[in-house]
Amino acid sequence: MPEQFVLKTAKYGKDKVRLLKVYRTPQKQVAVELTVRLMLEGDIETSYTKADNSVVVTTDTCKNTVYYIAKHSQNVDTPELFAQELTQHMLNHYSHIHVAHAEIIKHKWTRILVDGKPHAHSFVRDGDEVQTVHVTQYRKGDRVECKSGISNLLVLKTTGSAFYGYYKDQFTTLPEVWDRIFSTAVDCTWTYNKHSVAAFRNIDFQRVFDGVKKITLETFATDDSASVQATMYLIQTRILELFPEVEETYYSLPNKHYFGVDMSKLAGGIDNTGKNLDVYQPVSDPSGLITATVSRKPKSRL
Numbered sequence: 001m002p003e004q005f006v007l008k009t010a011k012y013g014k015d016k017v018r019l020l021k022v023y024r025t026p027q028k029q030v031a032v033e034l035t036v037r038l039m040l041e042g043d044i045e046t047s048y049t050k051a052d053n054s055v056v057v058t059t060d061t062c063k064n065t066v067y068y069i070a071k072h073s074q075n076v077d078t079p080e081l082f083a084q085e086l087t088q089h090m091l092n093h094y095s096h097i098h099v100a101h102a103e104i105i106k107h108k109w110t111r112i113l114v115d116g117k118p119h120a121h122s123f124v125r126d127g128d129e130v131q132t133v134h135v136t137q138y139r140k141g142d143r144v145e146c147k148s149g150i151s152n153l154l155v156l157k158t159t160g161s162a163f164y165g166y167y168k169d170q171f172t173t174l175p176e177v178w179d180r181i182f183s184t185a186v187d188c189t190w191t192y193n194k195h196s197v198a199a200f201r202n203i204d205f206q207r208v209f210d211g212v213k214k215i216t217l218e219t220f221a222t223d224d225s226a227s228v229q230a231t232m233y234l235i236q237t238r239i240l241e242l243f244p245e246v247e248e249t250y251y252s253l254p255n256k257h258y259f260g261v262d263m264s265k266l267a268g269g270i271d272n273t274g275k276n277l278d279v280y281q282p283v284s285d286p287s288g289l290i291t292a293t294v295s296r297k298p299k300s301r302l
């Protein structure tokens with residue numbers, strides 16, 4: 001190997017391992033559909049630098065392991081726990097693997113309501129959003145890190161959003177508005193501050209997920225929004241206030257613009273402005289993109 005080069009990072013595994021797990025009881029059945037990426041790091045350098053395959057736990061084995069753990073786990077419905085069971089298995093079985101990552105997308109299947117009651121074994125895809133999880137487990141210190149999230153949660157409000165008072169100079173053409181459409185596709189993640197395996201597995205992940213989604217939707221709906229930035233920060237601080245086990249939140253909100261259609265030259269002139277504005281054109285690009293990470297302040301040392 002040329003002496004002047006160094007292998008700086010190396011990580012490999014299987015991506016897009018898709019599975020449906022069904023838990024059956026006489027009363028009802030539970031369906032969980034996941035897409036899994038399982039990635040490994042460790043003493044694997046020589047497989048890259050010396051064509052030494054003896055250190056390679058094959059990506060095919062990674063795929064088999066996902067199905068093996070899914071077969072035996074009681075926790076596939078809680079992707080954080082299932083992910084940690086995957087990473088634990090890899091660290092237990094392969095002594096030269098020192099870091100394992102399980103990234104999971106949980107697809108939405110909601111029970112169909114029949115006469116108002118959730119059906120025992122039939123489901124509908126009733127939203128575009130997915131639940132996301134990235135668990136990283138380190139052999140060193142038996143440490144678990146977890147980033148849970150929601151992706152592609154589409155929302156829109158038709159009033160209760162303004163944008164004015166922003167910085168203006170000769171490059172500014174945007175008109176100020178006191179009432180506009182606000183629409184976005186929420187992408188967010190949050191991390192937990194419990195890093196030992198035992199403490200991690202005691203977190204009520206479903207409660208946090210439900211709470212984050214509720215805060216996101218209710219704050220979006222009710223905040224008299226001064227900007228995407230201000231509404232986003234309000235959501236993030238409310239999450240940190242309600243869930244002490246959450247250390248940090250990251251939000252990424254595209255500003256999906258809806259502009260009023262100019263009808264002044266249509267059919268002799270139609271007023272679609274001001275109080276008469278009710279026909280909009282969705283403009284998919286370009287779109288604003290607002291992001292922020294909000295975390296707890298480090299505790300000051302006494």
Ligand SMILES: O=c1[nH]c(=O)c2[nH]c(=O)[nH]c2[nH]1
Pocket residue numbers: 163174226227228229255288
């Ligand atoms: O909420 C907003 N934040 C911005 O930073 C911005 N910029 C822009 O053109 N429109 C908006 N809206």
